[in-house]
Amino acid sequence: MRLRLTPRETSFYDMFAAAASNLVTASKLLTELLGAEVSARPEIAERMRAAEHAGDDTTHAIMRQLNASFITPFDREDIYALASQLDDVMDYMEEAVDLVVLYQLDELPPQVADQIEVLVRASELTAEAMPRLRTMKDLTEYWIEINRLENQADQIHRKLLAHLFSGAYDALTVLKLKGIVDVLEEAADGFEHVANTVETIAVKES
Amino acid sequence: MRLRLTPRETSFYDMFAAAASNLVTASKLLTELLGAEVSARPEIAERMRAAEHAGDDTTHAIMRQLNASFITPFDREDIYALASQLDDVMDYMEEAVDLVVLYQLDELPPQVADQIEVLVRASELTAEAMPRLRTMKDLTEYWIEINRLENQADQIHRKLLAHLFSGAYDALTVLKLKGIVDVLEEAADGFEHVANTVETIAVKES
Amino acid sequence: MRLRLTPRETSFYDMFAAAASNLVTASKLLTELLGAEVSARPEIAERMRAAEHAGDDTTHAIMRQLNASFITPFDREDIYALASQLDDVMDYMEEAVDLVVLYQLDELPPQVADQIEVLVRASELTAEAMPRLRTMKDLTEYWIEINRLENQADQIHRKLLAHLFSGAYDALTVLKLKGIVDVLEEAADGFEHVANTVETIAVKES
Numbered sequence: 001m002r003l004r005l006t007p008r009e010t011s012f013y014d015m016f017a018a019a020a021s022n023l024v025t026a027s028k029l030l031t032e033l034l035g036a037e038v039s040a041r042p043e044i045a046e047r048m049r050a051a052e053h054a055g056d057d058t059t060h061a062i063m064r065q066l067n068a069s070f071i072t073p074f075d076r077e078d079i080y081a082l083a084s085q086l087d088d089v090m091d092y093m094e095e096a097v098d099l100v101v102l103y104q105l106d107e108l109p110p111q112v113a114d115q116i117e118v119l120v121r122a123s124e125l126t127a128e129a130m131p132r133l134r135t136m137k138d139l140t141e142y143w144i145e146i147n148r149l150e151n152q153a154d155q156i157h158r159k160l161l162a163h164l165f166s167g168a169y170d171a172l173t174v175l176k177l178k179g180i181v182d183v184l185e186e187a188a189d190g191f192e193h194v195a196n197t198v199e200t201i202a203v204k205e206s
Numbered sequence: 207m208r209l210r211l212t213p214r215e216t217s218f219y220d221m222f223a224a225a226a227s228n229l230v231t232a233s234k235l236l237t238e239l240l241g242a243e244v245s246a247r248p249e250i251a252e253r254m255r256a257a258e259h260a261g262d263d264t265t266h267a268i269m270r271q272l273n274a275s276f277i278t279p280f281d282r283e284d285i286y287a288l289a290s291q292l293d294d295v296m297d298y299m300e301e302a303v304d305l306v307v308l309y310q311l312d313e314l315p316p317q318v319a320d321q322i323e324v325l326v327r328a329s330e331l332t333a334e335a336m337p338r339l340r341t342m343k344d345l346t347e348y349w350i351e352i353n354r355l356e357n358q359a360d361q362i363h364r365k366l367l368a369h370l371f372s373g374a375y376d377a378l379t380v381l382k383l384k385g386i387v388d389v390l391e392e393a394a395d396g397f398e399h400v401a402n403t404v405e406t407i408a409v410k411e412s
Numbered sequence: 413m414r415l416r417l418t419p420r421e422t423s424f425y426d427m428f429a430a431a432a433s434n435l436v437t438a439s440k441l442l443t444e445l446l447g448a449e450v451s452a453r454p455e456i457a458e459r460m461r462a463a464e465h466a467g468d469d470t471t472h473a474i475m476r477q478l479n480a481s482f483i484t485p486f487d488r489e490d491i492y493a494l495a496s497q498l499d500d501v502m503d504y505m506e507e508a509v510d511l512v513v514l515y516q517l518d519e520l521p522p523q524v525a526d527q528i529e530v531l532v533r534a535s536e537l538t539a540e541a542m543p544r545l546r547t548m549k550d551l552t553e554y555w556i557e558i559n560r561l562e563n564q565a566d567q568i569h570r571k572l573l574a575h576l577f578s579g580a581y582d583a584l585t586v587l588k589l590k591g592i593v594d595v596l597e598e599a600a601d602g603f604e605h606v607a608n609t610v611e612t613i614a615v616k617e618s
Contacts, residue, residue, distance in 0.1 A: 064409065067406065067409040067410050068409075077283075077489075098364070102364060102368055103371060158510070158514060161515075162514055165515060165587075170377075171582070171584050171587065172377050172380060174584060175371075175381065175587065176371060178587070200475065203475075203479045203480075204479050269615075273612060274615075283489075308573060308574055309573075309577060376583070378577060378583050378586060381577075381583065381586060381587065
């Protein structure tokens, strides 16, 4: 059995795992939203808001711990970056749900489901990778796969833009849908930022 | 009487206070713009530009001082972050004035006044808090109140988006107004970023 | 002959020069795109994609080197910032090309040529400045000129926004053109961020 350095240092791993697992919850709420009746959306938005608050609490706990620790398991700026970037992804996903409810759109273009499927997959991969920060093992495949997913998200996003401007929608609807589709793309980019930071941490430790 | 450490270290506090007091000027120019005749707007934009230049000068003075100092009153990266974030808020407020003049909008939705009222209050709180960095006393209530204001700004912004897409405006007007309303929301977010950095500094010193 | 410190430290300069010279290639592809037939655009976009991949490779090489080096020619955070900011400019220029192809716009407003001319000039100045990081000589005129160019880009951008909303275009076309014009403005801002970091590095060394 591998000895942990100290309980204090250990808990960063637990907190990052908690933040990532919270992103899995959020991405699944996005899937749920897509399949829900319009009348059921506000209740899903309510649960999304709760997930976002839980995320904020975790981010604050990491920052407090960071400021209180003399010794950290990896560089302070990387801990700070990782916590902020996980928090950003949550904010983008929550904003997407918010906008869907706010704009009262009856229907979303079918490719939005593809965007969300990528986010679910990316959040699961991220949640699986966080505990591996402890041993720094088997992280390469995680960030390669996240990069692949981000490229895929990018292509879906471009196709969605072409679709939005194809003439099928009036300008106001384009504006609304573009707001949602763009923020989902930012969430996908956000997962890549997280993976880049994990790569930086792993390279330093190797 | 409390001895100051050195004149050099002291002046960071003065420069942060100057930057924040400049944001009070800017937020009051936003209020003035709202009540002004369309023909009076360019002159207000001129004064806003002057405030923004004064802000730039303060930011550059902080950066020069930071690069020239071996010892700083708090962590270099926090000084850098604080200066940049105060500068960002100024840029957003100036952009809002610019867009109002550029788009020649006769009238703005009434809730824009609520957005600006939050910015005035946030700038005043920030200006009052900066001198307290010297003693690190009584800062908690400042960042709690800024967070409350940012939540309020967020709700006003959401209501404004719903209003813009309610059918009361044509698509081009929505695009213009959304540009203004979004940049005012970014200014409110910017005040929260400033407060988060102040919290980080205070926690480290405690 | 001036002795280089070590081969390792030297190569940062070479890599920054490579990244900047890649931005010259990209800005010239923007010019080429503007003069090309609609049918020739996808091939230009293909070459832009290749330039962007080359840029990514350089950025990754800098980051790997940074993580592997105990001693760096200037502060780690400045190397990181410079590499990221050069990469950002490339991303904005590639996105502009992508959007032009995607939106199948027959014609762009003539002032877009002015935006791109500024980007070509800024990229050339940046490419000429990078090798001067080695001696830290003659950098002042570079960042003064970049700041001047950024102000110029800002004015062109404002005029373009006024033109887009003048009533000459329908709302969907405004949305498309605004996407392109805004991302070109972000590229111009990006060159200023690069210059600010160069200034920071130079001030520290002086």
